[in-house]
Amino acid sequence: MSHSELYVSLDIGSSSVKVLIGEVNDETVHVIGVGNVKSVGIRRGSIVDIDATVQSIKKAVDQAERMVGMTINKVILGIPANQVQLHAVKGVVAVNSENREITDLDLDRVMESAQLMSIPPDRELINIVPTQYIVDGLDGIKDPRGMIGIRLEMDGTMITTSKTVLHNVLRCVEKAGLEIQQIYLQPLASGEFALTEDERNRGTAFVDIGGGSTTIAVFEEGHFTGTAMIPVGGDHLTKDLSIVLKTPTEQAEKIKREYGHAYYDDASDDELFEVPVIGADTKEQYSQRYISEIIGVRLEELFDLIIDELYRMGIQDLPGGVVLTGGVAKLEGLPQLARHVLQTSVKIYTPDYIGVREPEYTSAVNLIRYAYKESQFNHEVSDNNPLGNVPYDTHVEQPKKQASYETEEHRDGVLTKVKGFFNKFLE
Numbered sequence: 001m002s003h004s005e006l007y008v009s010l011d012i013g014s015s016s017v018k019v020l021i022g023e024v025n026d027e028t029v030h031v032i033g034v035g036n037v038k039s040v041g042i043r044r045g046s047i048v049d050i051d052a053t054v055q056s057i058k059k060a061v062d063q064a065e066r067m068v069g070m071t072i073n074k075v076i077l078g079i080p081a082n083q084v085q086l087h088a089v090k091g092v093v094a095v096n097s098e099n100r101e102i103t104d105l106d107l108d109r110v111m112e113s114a115q116l117m118s119i120p121p122d123r124e125l126i127n128i129v130p131t132q133y134i135v136d137g138l139d140g141i142k143d144p145r146g147m148i149g150i151r152l153e154m155d156g157t158m159i160t161t162s163k164t165v166l167h168n169v170l171r172c173v174e175k176a177g178l179e180i181q182q183i184y185l186q187p188l189a190s191g192e193f194a195l196t197e198d199e200r201n202r203g204t205a206f207v208d209i210g211g212g213s214t215t216i217a218v219f220e221e222g223h224f225t226g227t228a229m230i231p232v233g234g235d236h237l238t239k240d241l242s243i244v245l246k247t248p249t250e251q252a253e254k255i256k257r258e259y260g261h262a263y264y265d266d267a268s269d270d271e272l273f274e275v276p277v278i279g280a281d282t283k284e285q286y287s288q289r290y291i292s293e294i295i296g297v298r299l300e301e302l303f304d305l306i307i308d309e310l311y312r313m314g315i316q317d318l319p320g321g322v323v324l325t326g327g328v329a330k331l332e333g334l335p336q337l338a339r340h341v342l343q344t345s346v347k348i349y350t351p352d353y354i355g356v357r358e359p360e361y362t363s364a365v366n367l368i369r370y371a372y373k374e375s376q377f378n379h380e381v382s383d384n385n386p387l388g389n390v391p392y393d394t395h396v397e398q399p400k401k402q403a404s405y406e407t408e409e410h411r412d413g414v415l416t417k418v419k420g421f422f423n424k425f426l427e
Contacts, residue, residue, distance in 0.1 A: 004022070004025040007021075007024060007371050007372065007386060008022075008033075008074065008076065008134070008387070009076045010057070010076065010077050010078065010173070010364075011186070011363045012053070012078070012169065012172070014043060014044060014211045015234065016038055016211065016360070017039050017060040017117035017278075018035065019033075019034070019064040020033065020034055020037075021033030021034075021066070022037075022157065022365070024235065024263070024372045027361070029353055029365065030380075031068065032068040033064040033102070034067060034355055035058045035060035035061055037056055037059040040052040040055065040056050041054075041056065043212055044231040045212060045213040047165075047172060050172055051175075053371075054172050054176050061176065063403055071387065072386060072387060073176065073179055073385075074178065074179045074391070076180070076183075076255060076292075077180050077182070077183045077184075078185075078367050079165075079190065080165075080229065081125055081185065081216075081217070081229045082161075083165055084113065084160070084161050085159075086119065086159060086225075088155070089114040089117050089128060089158045090114060091111060091114030091153065091156070092104060092110070092113060092151065092153045093151075093312040094150065094206075095149050096210070099148070100149060101147070102144045102152055104378070105381065106145075107144075108233055110153070111156075114128055114158070117406075118182070121163075122164075123160065123161065123163060124159055124160060125158065125159070126183065126185055127183075127184060129156055129188065130154050130160065131395055132154070133152065133155075134155070136149045136150055136151050136366070137151075157223070157224065159188070159217060172181045180200050181200075181371075181386060184367060184371070185227070186215070187216070187224075187368035188217065188227075188264075189366050189371075190208060190226050190361070190363045190366045191217040191219055192366065193323060193369045194349040194368065195323060195349075199320040199321075200220075202319040202320035203221075203317065204219055204321060204322070205217070205218050205310060205315070205318055205321075206325070207325070207328040208326040208363065209302070209424045210234065210327060211233050211234045211327060212235050213230060213232070213233050214229070214230040214302060214305075214326070215228070216229065216230070216265070228309045232305060237256055237298050237299070237328070238252045240295070241294055245286065245294075247277060248276070248278060251276055255262065255291065258273075260264075261295065261333045262299050262331065262332065262334040263334075264293050265334030266333050266336060267288045267289040268287065268288040268306050271287065271288065273285070277366055295331070301335070303341040309420040318344055321344045321345030321347070322346045322347075323348075324349070325337060325349040325350070325362040327358075329348050330359055334348070335348060351361075352367040
């Protein structure tokens with residue numbers, strides 16, 4: 001009989017905060033609750049106002065809770081690529097068991113041995129992602145458990161981030177009354193499922209264009225090899241329209257969503273629409289082609305910055321092309337412009353789940369899928385329901401359980417270490 005598991009993901013973005021409740025059964029995700037509110041207190045992927053961010057998180061959680069009629073206690077937290085660094089690490093241990101069969105304990109030990117690398121005091125460990133296991137010189141092994149050997153090695157990628165960035169995110173989650181069940185790097189979790197196996201093997205850039213920033217994740221030979229963040233996103237398009245058309249920001253955002261087009265050559269010049277002007281009672285008329293020129297200039301600049309970042313990361317060729325996602329990916333004409341500037345194949349990724357079939361939900365959905373994949377690899381069955389036993393009352397605000405980061409024994413040695421850090425930080 002199949003077993004369903006519940007996960008709640010928290011995606012704290014520059015333009016919106018999203019909370020998804022997903023029921024996972026045999027790798028199929030059923031989204032049963034969604035919260036999506038405008039972000040306040042976050043700029044260019046960084047938290048600049050703790051209290052405002054906490055209120056945004058609470059509002060998103062409240063929306064999701066109303067859909068399922070239960071309170072949310074625990075979340076899968078996504079960490080942005082802002083100030084993230086990747087480090088190649090290696091772990092080596094002798095197989096412990098008498099019969100030399102490799103077990104979960106050996107995987108924990110080799111993971112712990114890879115953590116001996118010195119980390120600067122201003123940085124904090126997020127995850128170690130294994131790229132391969134090696135048993136007595138035999139490499140390319142994805143899961144060595146059950147194999148017989150004497151020496152077990154692991155090549156992996158250590159992901160670290162700024163302590164300041166991490167502290168601020170943790171403080172917001174704690175003040176919102178939530179516990180952290182797992183913590184993952186967003187571009188890693190997103191790209192793992194947004195890209196096909198062939199794309200990950202051939203070499204592909206996964207680009208998430210959000211409101212305040214754009215995140216690049218590169219996958220080569222099946223592995224996550226690099227990431228970068230550019231402080232330009234959809235909000236800059238809105239600001240440009242607001243300035244050029246002399247219209248309020250709210251109106252500029254509406255125009256971008258309803259009439260926006262990224263590729264000038266394909267935009268319509270026939271249909272006109274009216275735009276209210278700040279400080280005047282009259283309205284001006286514009287065509288889609290006119291505003292596409294404004295939008296296109298900013299997006300061309302963004303794609304040029306993406307090229308610069310890829311060169312800085314040492315990427316000369318992308319046989320798998322570029323996959324775009326994020327809120328801006330809905331913009332008509334975006335693939336055509338991207339192909340023109342990037343000179344490679346381009347496609348849009350959209351999650352295919354009822355209620356969240358929008359590119360902006362990519363990160364939130366794939367955080368759930370990544371958490372489920374990790375629990376399956378570690379042979380863990382989640383017995384900690386992220387939803388509380390107290391029914392959600394729409395008339396009375398339910399008291400939230402204070403966040404606790406005291407952890408049980410965990411197969412994932414890295415996660416245990418990170419949670420231990422949570423304890424020290426939040427005391």
